[in-house]
Amino acid sequence: MKPVLLSRVLVAAALSLSLTAIATAAPAYSWNLSRSMMNGFNTNPFGTGQTWSAMYDAAGSTLNPANFQMMPSFVPSYGGMVNDAWNFPASHSLIVSVPTGTLMLGANPPISRGTPMLHPGPGKSSVIRWMSPIQGHVQVLARISDANAGCGNGVTWNILRDAVSLAGGTIANGRNGDVAHVQTPVSRGTSLYFVVSPNGNDHVCDSTIFDVLIAGQ
Numbered sequence: 001m002k003p004v005l006l007s008r009v010l011v012a013a014a015l016s017l018s019l020t021a022i023a024t025a026a027p028a029y030s031w032n033l034s035r036s037m038m039n040g041f042n043t044n045p046f047g048t049g050q051t052w053s054a055m056y057d058a059a060g061s062t063l064n065p066a067n068f069q070m071m072p073s074f075v076p077s078y079g080g081m082v083n084d085a086w087n088f089p090a091s092h093s094l095i096v097s098v099p100t101g102t103l104m105l106g107a108n109p110p111i112s113r114g115t116p117m118l119h120p121g122p123g124k125s126s127v128i129r130w131m132s133p134i135q136g137h138v139q140v141l142a143r144i145s146d147a148n149a150g151c152g153n154g155v156t157w158n159i160l161r162d163a164v165s166l167a168g169g170t171i172a173n174g175r176n177g178d179v180a181h182v183q184t185p186v187s188r189g190t191s192l193y194f195v196v197s198p199n200g201n202d203h204v205c206d207s208t209i210f211d212v213l214i215a216g217q
């Protein structure tokens with residue numbers, strides 16, 4: 001092969017390798033609430049890109065995002081338990097939390113480290129927001145279950161896209177659970193809200209597991 005031709009072949013090969021490298025580097029476009037909590041929960045918003053926020057409904061259980069506010073206080077080892085929490089101090093037990101070890105709540109089954117948990121206050125919803133960094137469609141898979149069957153009357157839960165209800169239900173006290181699978185269009189800045197409300201004003205034993213995976217398309 002002539003030197004000039006060989007040089008062209010090598011340049012073409014190098015360009016091809018370069019283009020291949022660019023084409024295989026894609027963002028994950030998936031958001032796992034537990035993973036985000038475990039990789040840094042002491043800021044609010046939290047998670048890579050700060051897509052998640054711990055919030056509460058300042059007006060009660062209105063399901064109206066205009067009333068949702070950021071949880072103001074981070075409390076490591078909330079209540080002396082292996083459970084880091086964002087809370088609203090003026091409302092007893094209104095928290096968004098994540099166990100930092102195996103969490104025992106009374107005689108209930110142990111709750112694993114990294115399990116997303118919400119506890120509403122008296123008449124006030126606990127809320128997690130995910131704010132979309134992408135334009136497109138997402139699939140949301142969530143499982144909602146009662147973490148404390150020791151007392152109370154269960155909870156209601158909802159998933160909202162901005163002010164629009166995508167899914168919801170009521171979980172009776174005990175170990176019952178619901179599964180939500182929804183698909184929705186999103187724009188950059190669209191919010192999805194994951195809401196746990198006390199089912200009336202009875203908030204006792206309302207610790208609720210809300211496991212969430214969001215996958216973009």
Ligand SMILES: [Ca+2]
Pocket residue numbers: 152153154155198199202203204206
């Ligand atoms: Ca309740």
